Amino acid sequence: MMQIIKLTQLNETQKEQIFDLWNTEYPEKLVYHSMADFESYLSRLTEQNHYVLSDTNDKIKGWAITFIRENEKWFAIIISGKLHGKGIGTEMLNELKKNESILNGWVIDHNSDKKHNGDRYRSPLEFYIKNGFKVIRETRLELEVMSAVKIKWIK
Numbered sequence: 001m002m003q004i005i006k007l008t009q010l011n012e013t014q015k016e017q018i019f020d021l022w023n024t025e026y027p028e029k030l031v032y033h034s035m036a037d038f039e040s041y042l043s044r045l046t047e048q049n050h051y052v053l054s055d056t057n058d059k060i061k062g063w064a065i066t067f068i069r070e071n072e073k074w075f076a077i078i079i080s081g082k083l084h085g086k087g088i089g090t091e092m093l094n095e096l097k098k099n100e101s102i103l104n105g106w107v108i109d110h111n112s113d114k115k116h117n118g119d120r121y122r123s124p125l126e127f128y129i130k131n132g133f134k135v136i137r138e139t140r141l142e143l144e145v146m147s148a149v150k151i152k153w154i155k
Contacts, residue, residue, distance in 0.1 A: 001055070001056055002053055002054065002055055002061065002062075002088065003053070003054060004051055004052065004053050004062075004091070004092060004095050005051070005052050005054070006049060006050070006051055006095070006099075007049075007050045007051075007052060008048065008049060008050070009048075009050075010042075010050055010052075014050075014052060014060060015035070015038070015039065015042075016035065017059065017060035018038075018052075018060060018063045018078075019032060019035055019038045021060060021061075021062075021063060021078050021080065022038065022063075022078055023116055024080075024081070024115070024116065024117070025078050025079070025080065025081055025115065026078065026115070026121070027108065027113035027114065027115060027121040027145075027146070028113070028114050028115060028116045029113065029144075029145040029146065030145055030146060031116055045065070045067035045068075045069070046067060046068045046069075047066075047067055047068045048065060048066070048067050049065065049066045049067075049099065050063065050064070050065050051063065051064040051065070051066075051092060051095050051096060053079070053088065053092060061079070061080045061082075061083055061088075062077070062078060062079040062080060062083065062088060062089075062092055063077070063078050064076065064077040064078075064092050064093075064095070064096055065077075066096055066099070066100060066103070069104075072102070072104050073100055073102050073103060073104065074103070074104045074105060075096055075100075075103045075104070075105050076105065077089065077092055077093065077096075077105075079092065089124075089127060089131075090131055093131050097153065097155065100155070101154070101155040102152065102153065102154050102155070103133075103152070103153045104150060104151070104152050105128070105133075105150070105151045105152075106141050106146070106148040106149070106150060106151075107123065107124060107125050107128055107148055107149055107150075107151050108121065108123050108124075108125075108146060108147065108148050109123050109125045109135075109147075109148065109149045110123055110147065111123055125149070125151075128151050128153075131153075132153055133151040133152060133153045134151065134152050134153070134154075135149055135150075135151055136149065136150040136151065136152055137149060
């Protein structure tokens, strides 16, 4: 049985589990090499709301965050690869949507990145489209570590 809990702050154990989840599921180029780097990333985000998906043993299997960037509401979400295709990502998104009227995100829209373990990172773009997000094709993020397109959901 999984449950989603909304928090405004994470404790150290939660941060460590999310750090591990991030480094396991996201492309290798986005890996944080130390907990301090991950905490530095989090510290730059304003008005944070965390959504923690945990199993009966309080092991974190998914995490989402909403925050403000340049006067817009943004989000990030990570679900354990073992849970993909089971409706859990949609459940997490619906939890965010309950509390927001607009969500913006960056989505890697190609399949050429590898994860830390060598597996291919699969673009979740179709998942977001299926969940009501619009792709803002003219707005891209082109960085050394990431090539992504902006997505937006409006209630």
